[in-house]
Amino acid sequence: MISEIEKNFYRITLRMPYRLRHVHAYLLAHGKELALFDTGLNTPGAYETLDKDLTGAGLSINNIRHIFLTHVHTDHCSMAGLLQKKSGAKIYLSQAAFEEYQHFRQTDPAVKQLKKFYSRQGMSPHQIDLVIEEYEDIRGIIAEFNADNFLQNYESREFGDWKFEVIFTPGHAAGHVCFFFRAKGFLLAGDHILPYIAPILSPDIFDDHFRPLKTYLDSLSAIEKLPAATIYPGHGNAFVDMMERIEDIRSHHEKRKRVIFELVGKEPKTAYAIADETSRSVTDDFDKFMALNETMAYLKELKAEGVICENTAGKVLVYTRA
Numbered sequence: 001m002i003s004e005i006e007k008n009f010y011r012i013t014l015r016m017p018y019r020l021r022h023v024h025a026y027l028l029a030h031g032k033e034l035a036l037f038d039t040g041l042n043t044p045g046a047y048e049t050l051d052k053d054l055t056g057a058g059l060s061i062n063n064i065r066h067i068f069l070t071h072v073h074t075d076h077c078s079m080a081g082l083l084q085k086k087s088g089a090k091i092y093l094s095q096a097a098f099e100e101y102q103h104f105r106q107t108d109p110a111v112k113q114l115k116k117f118y119s120r121q122g123m124s125p126h127q128i129d130l131v132i133e134e135y136e137d138i139r140g141i142i143a144e145f146n147a148d149n150f151l152q153n154y155e156s157r158e159f160g161d162w163k164f165e166v167i168f169t170p171g172h173a174a175g176h177v178c179f180f181f182r183a184k185g186f187l188l189a190g191d192h193i194l195p196y197i198a199p200i201l202s203p204d205i206f207d208d209h210f211r212p213l214k215t216y217l218d219s220l221s222a223i224e225k226l227p228a229a230t231i232y233p234g235h236g237n238a239f240v241d242m243m244e245r246i247e248d249i250r251s252h253h254e255k256r257k258r259v260i261f262e263l264v265g266k267e268p269k270t271a272y273a274i275a276d277e278t279s280r281s282v283t284d285d286f287d288k289f290m291a292l293n294e295t296m297a298y299l300k301e302l303k304a305e306g307v308i309c310e311n312t313a314g315k316v317l318v319y320t321r322a
C-alpha cells in the first residue's frame with residue numbers, strides 16, 4: 001500500500017509474516033527520480049507488490065536512484081539488492097551497519113560465534129540450534145548488495161529540493177541511523193523510536209563491550225535535541241509527541257531493569273535462567289530468545305552500575321548480587 005503523505009513524499013507499507021505484521025518504507029520523488037528509505041522484507045511477492053504500488057502511483061522501480069538504509073535488519077534492507085540490480089540505485093548506510101551485514105554473510109564464523117556466545121548464557125544446544133535455524137532463514141532472505149558510500153553522523157544530504165541530515169542512533173542495531181528533514185520537521189526514525197513498543201535490544205555477539213541499553217538511551221538523547229514535529233517510524237503510525245514517547249521508553253527500560261535486578265540474588269543464575277523467570281508464559285522459542293537478549297542488555301547495565309557481579313561457573317556466566 002502506498003500513500004502520498006505530502007507532495008512527492010510517500011509512505012509504502014509492506015506486509016510481513018512477523019509479529020509486527022508490516023513495515024514502512026518512505027519514498028521521495030524529484031521529477032521522475034526517486035530516493036527510497038528502507039526497502040521492506042524480501043518475501044515471495046514483496047517485490048511485485050512494491051512494483052505494483054509504485055506503478056499505481058505513476059512511479060517506477062527503474063527510477064530509484066538512491067536507497068538509504070536505517071539499519072540492516074531484514075525487514076528494512078532485504079530488498080535493497082534486488083532493487084539495486086533492477087534500477088542501478090546507489091545504496092547508502094553507516095559503516096557499522098555495513099559491517100554488521102558482512103558479519104551476517106560469513107555463515108561459518110557467525111554460527112560458531114553464536115553457539116559459543118549463547119551457550120555461555122546458559123542456553124541448551126537444542127535451543128541454540130533453533131536460533132541458528134531462524135538465523136539461516138533470515139540470512140537467506142537478504143539479497144546481496146554493494147554499498148556506494150557510508151553515511152556520516154550529522155552530515156547533510158540532498159535529493160532534488162529535499163535536504164536531510166543523517167543522525168547516528170545506534171542501540172536497536174549497532175549501525176542504526178535516522179534521517180531528519182529539518183525544514184519540514186520530519187524524522188524518518190527506522191526502528192529507533194516506535195509508537196507502541198520499545199524497540200528490541202540485542203547484544204553484539206562479536207563485541208562484548210557493546211552495551212545495547214546504554215547505547216540506545218544515549219541515542220534517544222541524540223534525537224531528543226532535534227526539533228522534530230512528526231516522527232515516521234518503520235512500524236506503526238506516524239506520531240507527533242516525540243518527547244512523551246521518549247519518556248515512556250525510558251521509564252519502560254528503568255522498570256524492566258528493576259525487574260531483572262530483583263531476580264538476581266545470592267544464588268548464581270545464568271542470564272537464560274533469569275530470562276526464563278521473566279518469560280514463563282512465553283512458549284514461542286524465538287520470543288524466549290528475545291527475552292534472553294533483553295535480559296542480557298539489563299544485566300550488562302546492572303553490572304556496569306556495580307550492583308551485580310558476573311562470574312564464570314564451569315562453562316557458563318552467572319550473576320549474583322554485589
Ligand SMILES: [Zn+2]
Pocket residue numbers: 071073076172173191
Ligand atoms: Zn530493526
